[in-house]
Amino acid sequence: MLTQSSTRVLEPADLGAALAVLESAPVENAFVTARVQLAGLDPWRLGGEMWGWYSDGHLTSLCYSGANLVPVCATPEAVRAFADRARRTGRRCSSIVGPAEPTAHLWRLLEPGWGPARDVRAHQPLMVTDRPSATVEADPLVRRVRKDEMDVIMPACVAMFTEEVGISPLAGDGGLLYQARVAELVGSGRAFARIEDGKVLFKAEIGAATRQACQIQGVWVAPEHRGKGLSETGMAAVLRYALADVAPVASLYVNDYNTPARAAYRRVGFEEVGAFMSVLF
Template structure:
């Protein structure tokens, strides 16, 4: 059932665009769940709430006492943060009125499902809906899998060698090439940024090709998130994803954050089993709506 005019007006009145004076309150909301909120928190901790630097707007929802209670990052992705039913309805109405500008909706499964139910009529159809993506985390090195000693940080002069593996991973995972649209300029810049910051890892084969790769994408003081895990097709089935992940996990815990997380498609049973063997356990679930 769609909300009536009174409910819509009340919902919109409880939301507004956040700016610099709201930063401390926004960080308090983000830090309630460092693992689930890592993607948004890493951006806000780095650049604050200025839309130009943030790469999108940050909307806030305020409770009846006027306290900031929930967030919605509206950039290339639309991401809910600590959003209950009332906040979801308010953010959905704001998003509907603005129109779709994002390429995906990503976030905690329950809230994201409720948001999509309100937006699907005006924003749909989606190219793909991944309703349940287990969120996994660990605070300890692998007790079962020996880290691959050949996995190391990718060097700046190896970006061109790494790029084909990154493109292959993205295309397999998302279903479209990251080189579409702008020719891949933004994607290449992001890959280079991760390499330059020491957050891209790989094992290279005897001929210099990438055999395994992964990145640490989101990084906050409380948690970090591994992404882009990929093994070259001709090397799959050899356990390289497990030993490679164990190596990246060791580095992440030692040098980056006390909690390491990732999320995975529920239908990827092989990857889920590999991550569990490395030591990751499910702590929640995400949902993604891809356009």
């Protein structure tokens, strides 16, 4: 145990203390918690380092440094320490993402050296529910994607990612990592779609999943079928699967300027409880 305020890279022996921090805010920390519950704190298995901030000898804040830089339960003092470490190591991430306030603070400190960003999404409402929709009927044609349907689902996944992030996931390595991630979600039964005549009309995945909460992501409706309510009935269906099979609470976060999506999620039963922020490079 450290006896003063300081930061260091956590080791496997720190797992219990790290999980205690993560599980203190199970919804907003779902992404990082899921990785740690699966891989522990070994950097090779985790896909990055976990930095810990100690205040008066106690671990109180974390920062995941991998493909994403993610502050976790980060106090202002911890954010400053994490920014110092990030500046020393240099930018290795493709995005900074996390709860809006500490993420904005972290970006203010890093922007002079790391900027400009390709895109900054300063306010992404975090929405949560713990019950199936009482107002929207679940689409009975939305189901789990089968392993033999990868060729069917991949074009929809690529279209969603490109539309949402602004670049194709096929850039760089030809999409190998992205295809592996989609295959992982399909293989684990966490990819859902309405497929008709070999075409995806609606799709979504349950991405991060822990014992306490899960996060729905990748919501997409084929352009020619938008405006027909498929996003609402499809989300109601995915929500039923999530709550029945994965975790007692389901969450998602959405861009604040996507007014139709926010309204659709509210109709399904999601409520805004906070906000995330994303900085994309």
